[in-house]
Amino acid sequence: MGGMSDVQRARIRLQISREAARLFWDQGVAATSGDQIAEAVGVSTRTIWRHFRNKESCAEPVIMQGVVTLLGVLSAWPKDRFLEDHLKAELARLGVEEPPVSFADEMLATQMIWLADTEPALRASWLMACDQTERELGVIIGNRLGLPPDDLEVRQHAAAAAAVIRIHDEHIGAAIVAGADVAEYADVEALSKRYAHAIRTATGGAIGDPVI
Amino acid sequence: MGGMSDVQRARIRLQISREAARLFWDQGVAATSGDQIAEAVGVSTRTIWRHFRNKESCAEPVIMQGVVTLLGVLSAWPKDRFLEDHLKAELARLGVEEPPVSFADEMLATQMIWLADTEPALRASWLMACDQTERELGVIIGNRLGLPPDDLEVRQHAAAAAAVIRIHDEHIGAAIVAGADVAEYADVEALSKRYAHAIRTATGGAIGDPVI
DNA sequence: CGACAGTATGTCACTAAGTGACACGTCGCG
DNA sequence: CGCGACGTGTCACTTAGTGACATACTGTCG
Structure with a gap:
């Protein structure tokens, strides 16, 4: 049962968030695509949207x-x-x-x-x-x-x-x-x-x- | 020169906003599309996005x-x-x-x-x-x-x-x-x-x- | 160890949000 | 009337975000 533990979930979210923030800072929010974030983290784009409801909230x-x-x-x-x-x-x-x-x-x-x-x-x-x-x-x-x-x-x-x-x-x-x-x-x-x-x-x- | 006056611009924005708010209230935000708002106001969808940066801000x-x-x-x-x-x-x-x-x-x-x-x-x-x-x-x-x-x-x-x-x-x-x-x-x-x-x-x- | 259950992820097709480019109509002005 | 400026419509296009299904991983029970 149980699925992903909260701490595990928080960790992957933080990982995604770090890359997203870095990209936002380097090239601006608009110029950063979901695909780019996904690639930087090393997961599929779909996974990004599983963890965040939209780009900014990354x-x-x-x-x-x-x-x-x-x-x-x-x-x-x-x-x-x-x-x-x-x-x-x-x-x-x-x-x-x-x-x-x-x-x-x-x-x-x-x-x-x-x-x-x-x-x-x-x-x-x-x-x-x-x-x-x-x-x-x-x-x-x-x-x-x-x-x-x-x-x-x-x-x-x-x-x-x-x-x-x-x-x-x-x-x-x-x-x-x-x-x-x-x-x-x-x-x-x-x-x-x-x-x-x-x-x-x-x-x-x-x-x-x-x-x- | 001068384009659309501020008051004119504010009026159309308010008009769109009224219809959007009504639809949001009646059927929820997610279930309301930009096309629907546009139709309710009687303008093209493109015009909606000219006046608002995204759906929610309507x-x-x-x-x-x-x-x-x-x-x-x-x-x-x-x-x-x-x-x-x-x-x-x-x-x-x-x-x-x-x-x-x-x-x-x-x-x-x-x-x-x-x-x-x-x-x-x-x-x-x-x-x-x-x-x-x-x-x-x-x-x-x-x-x-x-x-x-x-x-x-x-x-x-x-x-x-x-x-x-x-x-x-x-x-x-x-x-x-x-x-x-x-x-x-x-x-x-x-x-x-x-x-x-x-x-x-x-x-x-x-x-x-x-x-x- | 091995079968199984549950779930997180990848893939892919799809919907809808939002943009760019251009043509058209309108309005004020000389 | 002709001209320029600007708001809007149309349409093609990009990309954010979802649904559905297959697969791989992880832990549990026998």
């Missing part, structure tokens, strides 16, 4: 990698801690241990997010990825506030928080693509403070402090 | 109508007024005067927004429409704070505000489609307060009060 897994770290950190946020403290500790820990996503993938994600600013097809994918982020944030925030994830207030906080995270990602991504030093964004302390402040502001202070 | 003008009222009201928000007061006055005025968008269009927009919850193709269009809203909000907020629209703080406020407006629209839309009385949302006073509160919260209090 970029989604790579784009997702760009936010998956932060989302993972937020999932593990204990109720009795300040957001900035938790972020700082976790991001520092990730810097020492094996990072969950490779630097090359982060770079690809950054490039895709930057491309999304001008390529409308990719923008839709990017927004869909952020939409997914928002739903997951809804669960986290709902949990923290002791409310169901589909509660109106929870959804508002989640949407606002996801929105400012997106703006940050776009902002940093644009700077990096423009040639800014990547190290500039390696200051865990400052980064944590900025994210925490943005989320706290966007939720009117509802998310950020310990909850009793 | 719904965008109608979807946009759903937020255009609020956006117009916000554009005219004087610096020395509280948001709730301005909203209340303007929405009440619009109720008396000729409304900027017909009730039928509002209903179509509501249906499309509801459909977007399950149809991924439409969701992308809906998110793109919200993205547009966000950009316009950026101009309004930047103006209000005396900052350029691409300032990071302005963008964060605009994104968060656009996000909570979207959540509200989805929430109200879902209720109406589910059969709630439309009149329930005709209470201008309550509606103004809710929008104002949501925006004020999402911007950490930065947007909502008069600015000196």
